[in-house]
Amino acid sequence: MRQEIKKGKTILIDGPACVALQFGSMRSFGALIKAGDHFVVRWGKRIPFEAIEDSQIEILLGNSASFSIIDEDPIPQSWKDAANRILATDGSITVAVLGGVDSGKTSFCTYLVNIGLNGGRSVALVDGDLGQSDVGPPGTLGLSFVRRSVIDLVNLPLDDAVFIGNTSPYNVIDKIISGLLKLKCEAEKKGSNLIIVNTDGWVDGAEAIKYKYQLISSLKPKFTVVLQGDGSLNPLINSLMNVETHLLAVETPKNVKKRDREMRRIIRETLYKRYLKDAKVRTIPLSWIKMYGNLEISGRVDQTLKRRLEEIIGNKLVYCESSQSSIILVLKEGLLLSEDEKLKIASEFNRPVRVICEGEERGLLVSLEGSEGKFLGIGIINSIEYDRGILKVYTNVDETVSRVCVGQIRLSEKGSEIEAHLKVVSKGSIGGT
Ligand SMILES: Nc1ncnc2c1ncn2[C@@H]1O[C@H](COP(=O)(O)OP(=O)(O)OP(=O)(O)O)[C@@H](O)[C@H]1O
Numbered sequence: 001m002r003q004e005i006k007k008g009k010t011i012l013i014d015g016p017a018c019v020a021l022q023f024g025s026m027r028s029f030g031a032l033i034k035a036g037d038h039f040v041v042r043w044g045k046r047i048p049f050e051a052i053e054d055s056q057i058e059i060l061l062g063n064s065a066s067f068s069i070i071d072e073d074p075i076p077q078s079w080k081d082a083a084n085r086i087l088a089t090d091g092s093i094t095v096a097v098l099g100g101v102d103s104g105k106t107s108f109c110t111y112l113v114n115i116g117l118n119g120g121r122s123v124a125l126v127d128g129d130l131g132q133s134d135v136g137p138p139g140t141l142g143l144s145f146v147r148r149s150v151i152d153l154v155n156l157p158l159d160d161a162v163f164i165g166n167t168s169p170y171n172v173i174d175k176i177i178s179g180l181l182k183l184k185c186e187a188e189k190k191g192s193n194l195i196i197v198n199t200d201g202w203v204d205g206a207e208a209i210k211y212k213y214q215l216i217s218s219l220k221p222k223f224t225v226v227l228q229g230d231g232s233l234n235p236l237i238n239s240l241m242n243v244e245t246h247l248l249a250v251e252t253p254k255n256v257k258k259r260d261r262e263m264r265r266i267i268r269e270t271l272y273k274r275y276l277k278d279a280k281v282r283t284i285p286l287s288w289i290k291m292y293g294n295l296e297i298s299g300r301v302d303q304t305l306k307r308r309l310e311e312i313i314g315n316k317l318v319y320c321e322s323s324q325s326s327i328i329l330v331l332k333e334g335l336l337l338s339e340d341e342k343l344k345i346a347s348e349f350n351r352p353v354r355v356i357c358e359g360e361e362r363g364l365l366v367s368l369e370g371s372e373g374k375f376l377g378i379g380i381i382n383s384i385e386y387d388r389g390i391l392k393v394y395t396n397v398d399e400t401v402s403r404v405c406v407g408q409i410r411l412s413e414k415g416s417e418i419e420a421h422l423k424v425v426s427k428g429s430i431g432g433t
């Protein structure tokens with residue numbers, strides 16, 4: 001359908017929809033849109049298009065899509081003031097963006113990216129939101145060097161990434177902070193002079209505040225923009241007063257679209273699929289790679305130890321390996337160790353033992369990395385064939401793989417998230433399964 005939008009009015013489009021500007025000119029999150037430009041508004045996303053002159057668009061609305069026309073400017077004055085202040089500062093600048101869930105963090109980043117590009121900056125976006133990532137698959141921190149204006153950050157190319165392997169930050173704070181520092185340094189080295197770091201929406205409570213305080217203290221951004229939401233972020237703002245950063249509190253736009261947990265999960269699943277496009281099952285000998293993260297299997301069986309453990313448990317083991325710090329043993333699917341057996345092993349070897357069941361690796365999300373840890377892409381473990389010493393992984397990465405980092409996210413064959421945590425992660429004790 002065709003829709004006219006008078007100069008000064010804004011059309012808010014809730015996807016899934018396709019939009020093409022037929023005549024006139026518009027703006028979206030600071031990006032200029034000319035006649036002939038066309039865009040996709042994803043499912044779950046709302047995008048404002050503001051008419052700079054009388055304009056007409058062609059809209060194709062998908063299932064459950066809608067639109068409305070409003071009179072006011074979709075960009076709050078506080079966003080414009082913050083962007084002006086940031087861009088008035090010379091030199092290489094890092095800007096961290098904090099705020100609660102659905103507070104407009106991604107949209108503020110999009111706006112600042114575009115205003116930065118308009119002002120001739122060399123812009124990099126570092127995405128620190130594991131659960132609702134815009135750049136890169138969920139569970140990773142992403143880096144994109146932004147070449148042209150953008151209305152949905154999800155369309156930015158992924159130039160580098162650090163795989164974390166979780167969708168929430170709670171247990172991986174240190175990894176997130178060091179990963180963000182790495183990506184920020186990379187952006188600086190490659191000459192970016194406006195580095196925008198988006199973060200996750202965990203801001204409530206003492207733990208979250210401590211985490212964000214640590215993050216800002218380590219990242220040392222020149223500016224920290226806080227999307228204020230309903231105004232409950234005062235404790236966070238107060239704690240950041242002690243950090244050397246210019247704090248800019250900005251409003252949450254009143255037209256933000258909220259997303260529930262289910263929508264968030266579906267958006268993540270779409271992203272896994274996108275980053276697994278054209279994937280095939282690839283076979284990699286364990287001896288060629290280093291597996292690390294939540295599952296560390298070297299493929300080198302310790303035969304003497306295996307025989308001794310088989311004596312203790314009175315059953316065949318699928319696999320067993322040892323290092324100075326621990327013993328890993330893999331049991332046949334469905335087998336359990338009794339308390340007695342666990343105690344016996346613990347006292348005899350005096351080392352932490354990790355017990356894994358064959359098949360437990362299936363569905364775990366991994367990152368495949370090249371030499372020097374370069375992120376190549378993600379994959380899903382299909383199986384580990386312990387007897388042949390091979391890893392089968394569903395991935396579209398075809399380069400040489402040196403390392404495989406195993407995460408805690410588990411996906412079904414269809415790419416749906418399964419709420420499960422790998423039991424072998426508990427260290428220092430026998431984790432019976
Ligand atoms: N000024 C605005 N006008 C209309 N829609 C907006 C505006 N700002 C944001 N939105 C829409 O509201 C939704 C939530 O905003 P956004 O994604 O920026 O928030 P967020 O804090 O990044 O959320 P999350 O916690 O999921 O990462 C998005 O669909 C976004 O496009």
Ligand SMILES: [Mg+2]
Nearest residue numbers: 105106129132
């Ligand atoms: Mg976001």
